[in-house]
Amino acid sequence: xxxxxxxxxxxxxxxxxxxxxxxxxxxxxxxxxxxxxxxxxxxxxxxxxxxxxxxxxxxxxxxxxxxxxxxxxxxxxxxxxxxxxxxxxxxxxxxxxxxxxxxxxxxxxxxxxxxxxxxxxxxxxxxxxxxxxxxxxxxxxxxxxxxxxxxxxxxxxxxxxxxxxxxxxxxxxxxxxxxxxxxxxxxxxxxx
Amino acid sequence: xxxxxxxxxxxxxxxxxxxxxxxxxxxxxxxxxxxxxxxxxxxxxxxxxxxxxxxxxxxxxxxxxxxxxxxxxxxxxxxxxxxxxxxxxxxxxxxxxxxxxxxxxxxxxxxxxxxxxxxxxxxxxxxxxxxxxxxxxxxxxxxxxxxxxxxxxxxxxxxxxxxxxxxxxxxxxxxxxxxxxxxxxxxxxxxx
Numbered sequence: 001x002x003x004x005x006x007x008x009x010x011x012x013x014x015x016x017x018x019x020x021x022x023x024x025x026x027x028x029x030x031x032x033x034x035x036x037x038x039x040x041x042x043x044x045x046x047x048x049x050x051x052x053x054x055x056x057x058x059x060x061x062x063x064x065x066x067x068x069x070x071x072x073x074x075x076x077x078x079x080x081x082x083x084x085x086x087x088x089x090x091x092x093x094x095x096x097x098x099x100x101x102x103x104x105x106x107x108x109x110x111x112x113x114x115x116x117x118x119x120x121x122x123x124x125x126x127x128x129x130x131x132x133x134x135x136x137x138x139x140x141x142x143x144x145x146x147x148x149x150x151x152x153x154x155x156x157x158x159x160x161x162x163x164x165x166x167x168x169x170x171x172x173x174x175x176x177x178x179x180x181x182x183x184x185x186x187x188x189x190x191x192x
Numbered sequence: 193x194x195x196x197x198x199x200x201x202x203x204x205x206x207x208x209x210x211x212x213x214x215x216x217x218x219x220x221x222x223x224x225x226x227x228x229x230x231x232x233x234x235x236x237x238x239x240x241x242x243x244x245x246x247x248x249x250x251x252x253x254x255x256x257x258x259x260x261x262x263x264x265x266x267x268x269x270x271x272x273x274x275x276x277x278x279x280x281x282x283x284x285x286x287x288x289x290x291x292x293x294x295x296x297x298x299x300x301x302x303x304x305x306x307x308x309x310x311x312x313x314x315x316x317x318x319x320x321x322x323x324x325x326x327x328x329x330x331x332x333x334x335x336x337x338x339x340x341x342x343x344x345x346x347x348x349x350x351x352x353x354x355x356x357x358x359x360x361x362x363x364x365x366x367x368x369x370x371x372x373x374x375x376x377x378x379x380x381x382x383x384x
Contacts, residue, residue: 022302024216099305105360109301110214112363113291122364150377157361158354158377161370165357168297169349171304172314178353185342185350189381 007045009035014056019103022110023053023118053107054121060103061125068129071136078140082133083187086163090179093167101171104129105164130157147192155190162186199237201227206248211295214302215245215310245299246313252295253317260321263328270332274325275379278355282371285359293363296321297356322349339384347382354378 004012013035017026028049032039046052070085093101100106104122111118134156140146146155162182169178196204205227209218220241224231238244262277285293292298296314303310326348332338338347354374361370 020305022214022216022306024214025302025306101301101304105357106301108360108364109293109298110217112293113212114214114217119364126361126364147381150380154373154376157370158358158373161357161361161373162350162354162378163357164360165297165353165355166350168300168356168360169318169353172300172311172318178349181346181350181353184346185382186354186378188342189339190377 006037006041009037010042010045010052011055011059014052015059015103018053018056019060019100019106022106023049023114024110028052050115050117053111053115053118057103057107057118057121057125061128064104064125064129065132068132071132077143077145078136078138079145079187079191082136082140082146082159083183085136086159086183086187089163089167090176090183093170093179094176098170098174098176101167102164105168108164109168126160130160133159144192146190150190159186159190198229198233201229202234202237202244203247203251206244207251207295210245210248211252211292211298214298215241215306216302220244242307242309245303245307245310249295249299249310249313249317253320256296256317256321257324260324263324269335269337270328270330271337271379271383274328274332274338274351275375277328278351278375278379281355281359282368282375285362285371286368290362290366290368293359294356297360300356301360318352322352325351336384338382342382351378351382 010032014031017031017034021030028042029039031052032042042052046055067085067088070088071081073081075081104125107118108122112122134152137146137152137156137159141148141152166178166182170176202224206223209223209226213222220234221231223244224234238247259277259280262280263273265273267273296317299310300314300318304314326344329338329344329348329351333340333344358370358374362368
């Protein structure tokens with residue numbers, strides 16, 4: 001792993017700490033301590049804790065984007081690629097014992113009314129995430145593996161939102177069942 | 193409205209303040225100030241802020257339960273009762289300009305990893321909410337208005353989780369569209 005700059009160390013620590021404790025559940029000092037950097041160095045790199053949260057979301061989003069490459073993989077019908085993609089996300093959650101959920105969903109629930117800059121970044125990122133899913137939905141509708149009587153934009157947005165709801169419930173129930181229900185109901189009822 | 197006891201005033205204020213600011217985004221003092229009661233009176237009635245959050249969830253849940261009566265109304269096929277029920281919830285969200293979301297979902301995202309007592313109350317409450325929806329799903333499957341190839345428990349849980357995901361996205365996007373997508377995709381694809 002390449003040596004991280006001090007700024008990158010703070011962002012990596014922020015992703016982990018914000019994901020585990022939420023925005024208002026941790027302090028800048030919690031984040032700099034976990035990063036092993038002096039608290040005073042924080043304001044050399046960030047204007048505010050909100051500014052850092054936006055940078056942390058950006059870094060988390062890069063990981064999400066990497067997983068989205070699976071959707072572009074041409075192996076099998078579009079519907080199966082979508083099912084594999086969500087099962088991959090679910091496996092990551094299972095490894096984590098259903099704790100922490102999705103940083104995007106957590107920040108959306110906690111911070112949308114508290115910070116315009118965080119809300120706007122979340123809106124952009126969720127639009128991009130939905131867009132990547134929509135491209136695969138269109139492929140699935142074209143190859144005949146997904147029903148065509150509902151528009152691809154609505155299906156894509158709904159898949160992502162329903163999955164965010166399922167991972168939140170998995171966190172409450174400490175159970176895989178909400179993620180299985182998502183597969184059994186939302187995905188299954190979209191198959192052609 | 194009957195005169196509220198000091199304890200009830202604190203709980204009413206907690207529902208409103210926790211819903212608007214989140215658990216870690218407000219202090220006990222914010223809640224007692226908004227209630228117009230002395231901060232010192234708080235610990236006569238509650239052992240901790242967590243204890244108050246559980247009482248606030250209980251009060252919020254009573255409002256949810258009142259809305260659930262719509263599902264038992266025998267007017268029309270089960271599928272239409274479900275669609276009306278979720279549209280009613282969506283209208284409440286619209287009146288609120290898509291701010292605040294659902295207190296249950298917000299607490300689930302923010303507090304499931306932070307407080308066992310809050311997480312356990314949320315799990316029980318979501319189980320009861322799913323159960324009430326399931327009774328209507330069973331009626332819809334029996335009267336032929338909903339597809340029968342997926343089990344009623346999974347459908348009910350998934351409806352609730354997907355709606356929670358939709359209301360979270362509505363809060364981020366400040367838009368009704370995620371709630372329309374829920375109707376157009378999840379509800380529509382379950383119709384018989």
